[in-house]
Amino acid sequence: MIELILYLALMLLVAETFGWLFARIDQPVVLGQIVGGILLGLAFPPTEEVKDISMIGVLMLLFLAGLESSVEELKSAGKSGFSVAFVGVIVAFAMGFGIAYPFKGFEQALLYGALTTPTSVSLTVRVLMEIDRLKSREGTTILTAAIVDDILGIIVLTVVISSLVSGGVSVLSLAEILVKVGLFIAVMVFVMPRVLDYALRKVVRIGFADSTVTLSMAALFAFAYLAEHMNLASILGAYLLGLALSETEFRKPIFEHSRIIAHSVFVPLFFVDVGMNIPVKDLKSAGLFALLFSLVAIVSKVIGCGIGALIGGMTPREAIRVGVGMVPRMGVELAMLAIAMKAGIVGSDAYLVIVLMIFLSTLVTPPLLKLAFRED
Secondary structure, eight states: OHHHHHHHHHHHHHHHHHHHHHHHTTOOHHHHHHHHHHHHHHHSOOOHHHHHHHHHHHHHHHHHHHHHOOHHHHHTTHHHHHHHHHHHHHHHHHHHHHHHHHHHOHHHHHHHHHHTSOOOOHHHHHHHHHTTOTTSHHHHHHHHHHHHHHHHHHHHHHHHHHHHHTTSOOHHHHHHHHHHHHHHHHHHHHTHHHHHHHHHHHHHHTTOTTHHHHHHHHHHHHHHHHHHHTTSOHHHHHHHHHHHHTTSTTHHHHHHHHHHHIIIIIHHHHHHHHHHTSOGGGHHHHHHHHHHHHHHHHHHHHHHHHHHHHHTTOOHHHHHHHHHHTOOOOHHHHHHHHHHHHTTSSOTHHHHHHHHHHHHHHHHHHHHHHHHTOOO
């Protein structure tokens, strides 16, 4: 137990140090935490106890993503937002599957395809703010499409993982999973907001105002467990609970307090653990596939989201800008991968592939985005 406590202290210290260093060179903090984890893993091999604790970071990451969204935002996403997200997810999945199939086989190719679908636009938002184009038509479309994109990506991964865990992909099993996902989403979106709002109001009324965050955390673990019990991904339960709570009057205090807990402890532990589990010794053997997969993941979003923008009524120039803005990947893919690894679907070598994809997508986005917005 003492060794575990010291282990966690060292991981948090590494996360903070390398996160700060990467922020100083204008790179995402997450990448710094992963690099710190890689170096730490060379000296201290990861343990199962640490991995179990870091999984809380996965759930909290998706919980916060749900809290940052809202049903109203989804309704107001508009034609262009939905078409960008929908076509982008389809094209990214198809191209990710296509490049992975010759290397990994059918089942793992499905998973790799699913891992290309999410988008993280925090980097894009920062660049658009720098060039004063965040409120442009393209900027607004990127923001709304990213919300829909997250939900579609989580659903795709849930369906893929559930299919593989249940013994393979068949029309019957796929239909059963889709029905489960549909019912789960319907209950969480249309029923749970009222139930949660009523329950939290009662808690506050009897004098336990400080317990709202504690109860939200309890609900997070309960619904993650429920999703797993239904043979769905636990991240779906975590995300949808956050989405349900976003419709209550307690959204802001729950988000603010949960964000502090998550980003101070559990999320850094998760990303350092990701780095510690990257098999550096396999770099040479995974090099070609990792590089090809990363390039395809980047191109697929430009093509897919660009086509979606054209369908949504945007000009070709605007469509290219939206496609480039949807390229970055960040934490959701690693959260998805952690769930897949826990289910025994994929090995630790996948970490190397996804981390390289994240690194390259975040590296190329700022210059490409500034180039795309450059006036003639």
